Amino acid sequence: MKLHCPNCGSRSVEEFRHGEIPQVPDHLTDVARRDLDRVWNRPNPQGLTVEAWFHEQGCRRWFRHERETS
Amino acid sequence: MNEQVEEEITLRWGGEPRPSYDVVIIGGGGHGLATAYYLATRHGITNVVVVERNWIGSGNSGRNTTIIRSNYGIPASVRFYQRSVELYAGLEAETGRSLMHRRKGLLWIHHSETGIRAERARAHLNQALGVETEFVGPEEIRAIVPEIDLSGGGRFPVMGASHHLPAATARHDRVVWAYAEGAAARGVDILQHTEVTGIRTSGGSGRGDGRVTGVETSQGFIAAGTVLSATAGHTTTITDLVGLRMPIRTHQLQALVTNQYGGTFQPIVASAELAFYVSQTARGQMLMGAEWERQPSYSYRSGSEFLRSCTAKAITLLPFLSGLRVLRQWTGVCDISPDSSPIMGLTPVDGFLVTTGWGTWGFKGIPAGGEALAELIASGRTPALIAPFGLDRFARDRILADAGSAGTQ
Numbered sequence: 001m002k003l004h005c006p007n008c009g010s011r012s013v014e015e016f017r018h019g020e021i022p023q024v025p026d027h028l029t030d031v032a033r034r035d036l037d038r039v040w041n042r043p044n045p046q047g048l049t050v051e052a053w054f055h056e057q058g059c060r061r062w063f064r065h066e067r068e069t070s
Numbered sequence: 071m072n073e074q075v076e077e078e079i080t081l082r083w084g085g086e087p088r089p090s091y092d093v094v095i096i097g098g099g100g101h102g103l104a105t106a107y108y109l110a111t112r113h114g115i116t117n118v119v120v121v122e123r124n125w126i127g128s129g130n131s132g133r134n135t136t137i138i139r140s141n142y143g144i145p146a147s148v149r150f151y152q153r154s155v156e157l158y159a160g161l162e163a164e165t166g167r168s169l170m171h172r173r174k175g176l177l178w179i180h181h182s183e184t185g186i187r188a189e190r191a192r193a194h195l196n197q198a199l200g201v202e203t204e205f206v207g208p209e210e211i212r213a214i215v216p217e218i219d220l221s222g223g224g225r226f227p228v229m230g231a232s233h234h235l236p237a238a239t240a241r242h243d244r245v246v247w248a249y250a251e252g253a254a255a256r257g258v259d260i261l262q263h264t265e266v267t268g269i270r271t272s273g274g275s276g277r278g279d280g281r282v283t284g285v286e287t288s289q290g291f292i293a294a295g296t297v298l299s300a301t302a303g304h305t306t307t308i309t310d311l312v313g314l315r316m317p318i319r320t321h322q323l324q325a326l327v328t329n330q331y332g333g334t335f336q337p338i339v340a341s342a343e344l345a346f347y348v349s350q351t352a353r354g355q356m357l358m359g360a361e362w363e364r365q366p367s368y369s370y371r372s373g374s375e376f377l378r379s380c381t382a383k384a385i386t387l388l389p390f391l392s393g394l395r396v397l398r399q400w401t402g403v404c405d406i407s408p409d410s411s412p413i414m415g416l417t418p419v420d421g422f423l424v425t426t427g428w429g430t431w432g433f434k435g436i437p438a439g440g441e442a443l444a445e446l447i448a449s450g451r452t453p454a455l456i457a458p459f460g461l462d463r464f465a466r467d468r469i470l471a472d473a474g475s476a477g478t479q
């Protein structure tokens with residue numbers, strides 16, 4: 001699998017570190033529950049998803065990337 | 071292995087579902103079917119239906135590398151998996167089916183001083199809890215596995231290992247079939263090719279609260295007061311139906327088998343630092359796996375990266391493997407929990423239970439997980455064995471961090 005880094009171009013996925021963008025749902029209003037959700041829970045989407053990737057063995061910059069998870 | 075198939079298994083498939091059951095179990099894999107089996111055999115609860123989207127054992131129960139062991143690094147896990155090891159050892163006698171269960175022993179090899187310290191601690195903890203895990207040095211390892219390269223290709227010297235004697239393997243399909251047959255014979259309905267499309271609740275906002283009243287399936291609505299989600303890889307697909315947020319992400323895990331190795335390779339060999347493990351199947355093939363993919367995915371596609379990295383690790387430790395050929399590789403999708411421990415038990419939705427977070431270590435937990443969940447469903451009380459593994463442990467700040475014992479980091 002290859003990923004497209006906006007700075008370095010197409011590189012092997014092994015060069016990158018996968019990151020997450022926490023998405024706490026709006027209906028959670030209690031601060032403690034929001035914090036708890038942010039720490040542990042994840043959307044785990046099936047389909048096209050936008051996520052953060054870090055080009056650890058390249059330009060060492062974070063970028064957003066759209067990926068198919070299904 | 072045909073001589074071991076004494077007779078065809080007799081599975082009484084459910085046809086049309088009844089309009090209501092006491093318990094609906096979502097997922098016809100090992101954990102779901104074991105729970106149904108123990109509900110029927112230990113508690114006499116047979117008004118139960120298992121709904122499976124594909125065919126039984128088609129998910130991770132048919133894709134794993136069949137290893138059974140209890141050499142974990144925290145007491146709650148050691149106790150739980152040791153119960154599973156014991157139940158597996160007696161399962162052939164209990165079900166009357168050959169499960170090709172073999173006690174093999176497992177060598178968990180380390181290549182650094184840090185690793186050796188962790189492994190000594192594991193052996194001590196296991197012994198304190200009555201589990202036979204001994205620390206062994208390089209020469210003892212060579213006596214058990216003469217094929218090993220103790221220099222680890224010059225890069226990963228074998229410095230020691232814990233030898234976990236009760237480690238075993240069993241034929242995964244047969245475990246699934248034995249539980250399915252035992253449950254079905256006692257009146258449990260098993261519906262294959264039946265997908266759950268919705269879960270009805272009452273008295274809540276639909277955001278992980280209220281009380282469960284039944285499940286919508288491709289064969290219509292089934293009413294039930296108790297619903298257990300026992301899927302693997304797709305737990306959040308199910309929990310999304312009740313609006314329950316979960317600390318679970320879906321990751322791919324790959325494995326491969328080679329053609330037949332003429333010799334006998336007795337133990338299971340694993341290296342935590344290389345993130346690699348290997349055992350020999352009953353057919354003589356060498357079965358191996360490595361770490362799970364870091365980015366979440368539900369895809370069953372296999373990749374060349376795994377093939378390259380896994381075989382390189384294999385040859386580093388066991389050079390004879392270079393003479394074999396890869397027969398096939400495959401992928402399973404795993405529910406990975408943040409602390410690498412399973413999540414079993416009640417949820418904030420009344421009557422809705424989960425058994426998930428089985429990640430890459432689900433097969434070994436099937437009997438104990440099924441037995442404990444059946445007791446929970448029957449009695450309404452969480453058995454002490456699985457009390458630490460509740461979903462509420464994250465809110466209570468009582469996580470069970472044990473990634474070092476998962477084998478596949």
